[in-house]
């Protein structure tokens with residue numbers, strides 16, 4: 001790995017999806033046209049625009065793809081991070097200031113790299129994080145600033161929906177997402193987004209700061225750069241919060257301090273990652289979506305929800321008013337392990353009546369730490385009147401989950417209640433953790449090797465488990481895979497070449513194992529040392545069933561359009577029809593050109609493959625592309641003397 005992060009020409013591209021407009025312009029990252037996604041509609045790949053094809057065939061080749069890069073979209077909503085003191089001497093967000101500052105800040109933006117790769121002086125050019133030792137990818141990022149910028153106290157559910165939709169619309173263009181946000185309501189936004197972003201496969205990090213980034217002393221710079229590094233380099237398919245050197249699961253967080261730089265805590269779950277000299281991710285804690293479904297957004301939240309914190313001598317009038325229509329969901333913040341005054345028949349009757357009216361009432365503790373449980377008579381009384389246990393959910397998570405669940409108009413009341421008790425995104429712990437010691441198997445090996453320190457054990461696990469998982473995948477042994485998981489192995493773990501078990505299973509073409517790994521949350525987005533994804537392995541082995549499985553899980557092609565064009569041309573030169581079909585199934589635009597501007601159709605015409613020409617023609621806009629020599633597929637067919645193909649191409653011309 002070169003120390004400055006530049007890669008030699010010809011390295012496989014790390015460009016995320018082909019759709020990335022920077023792939024065609026080589027200058028700036030632009031976003032796809034804004035459309036409003038239907039709720040729960042899967043994202044559709046949009047990397048086949050005619051403009052893109054024209055650009056590629058015109059030889060406007062992507063410079064950015066030459067370096068090993070990751071693309072991160074930054075959504076800047078407001079918050080102290082971008083605030084300055086106004087004429088009233090109080091902090092308020094300043095429009096159009098953040099990006100201007102970043103461009104001048106060499107620790108956050110490498111102007112030299114940006115100029116070399118995206119063109120000189122382009123104020124729209126993407127921002128570039130200077131290369132970070134120890135991380136494999138240089139982060140290229142684009143900031144979308146919202147208008148108006150908001151203090152997070154002014155944010156509403158509509159703002160959450162806007163963020164969710166923006167992530168949805170650009171999902172395939174970026175490797176990860178960072179949301180800059182005020183800290184006051186950040187835990188609410190993080191919790192809400194964790195539910196709204198369904199089957200999330202990429203890293204989403206929300207961060208902000210306690211001191212403005214414009215000030216000499218600021219936590220904003222560190223929080224922002226660490227969030228960028230993690231979002232670009234680590235596949236953590238969760239909505240996280242980065243603050244105070246810790247990466248926390250968003251829906252487990254609470255803001256615990258209004259002035260400490262360590263403003264957030266996750267009382268019931270340890271940090272997903274800690275940032276010291278290096279980034280240490282605890283992959284065993286990552287909550288992974290385990291259904292074979294694509295990423296989508298559910299933006300319909302119900303606003304008729306509330307938090308009712310009981311206190312000694314609370315009046316019946318207050319209680320009744322709070323539970324009255326239009327209220328549809330209430331988080332009852334009870335005492336201790338879920339208790340309320342059991343001698344207050346008036347309140348209990350009110351709760352029973354509300355539950356019978358269909359109001360969903362969730363019991364969460366007022367304590368910052370711990371869970372509700374049926375331990376005391378004063379707690380059992382709530383269960384008995386139909387109040388649902390919220391286990392160890394934070395009030396923020398319980399409230400936003402209620403808004404999300406009640407907003408699911410196609411779920412019955414019974415399903416909604418079940419969902420409130422289910423662990424949807426790692427937001428609650430409903431059963432005691434299993435008792436098997438995580439590292440039993442590794443312990444046994446360690447004992448025989450006389451290893452003892454926790455670090456040595458961890459290292460042994462990280463080395464042994466991927467190898468053992470791969471052996472099980474190679475043997476097609478599902479039982480062994482399950483056993484390894486029970487022993488504490490992370491099925492998403494990577495080998496030293498950064499390949500996961502899913503890469504191997506796709507390469508081997510074992511559909512059952514692929515399905516099993518996907519159902520166990522193994523990410524489809526992890527790229528190995530050579531930048532290959534599981535989808536590329538499936539294409540290379542021409543396994544259409546596996547390609548479809550991966551696509552239905554949100555996989556998409558990555559890499560520059562030129563690289564795909566080269567592979568299409570290579571397949572066409574071999575007459576490999578099935579490979580072309582594999583690429584098409586994987587979402588590739590069959591018109592993508594190689595560096596000489598030649599498409600698969602040019603090559604198939606030159607080599608006289610009639611079946612390929614027949615297959616490619618309907619996807620090829622009449623086959624009129626010109627390569628760098630100005631030659632069309634028809635010219636190639638004529639020069640090759642392939643009369644059947646000449647006829648096919650001539651009859652496909654619009655004026656034929």
Ligand SMILES: NC(=O)C[C@H](N)C(=O)O
Nearest residue numbers: 079080151152182183184
């Ligand atoms: N530190 C902060 O960002 C606080 C600010 N009031 C906000 O939430 O927008």
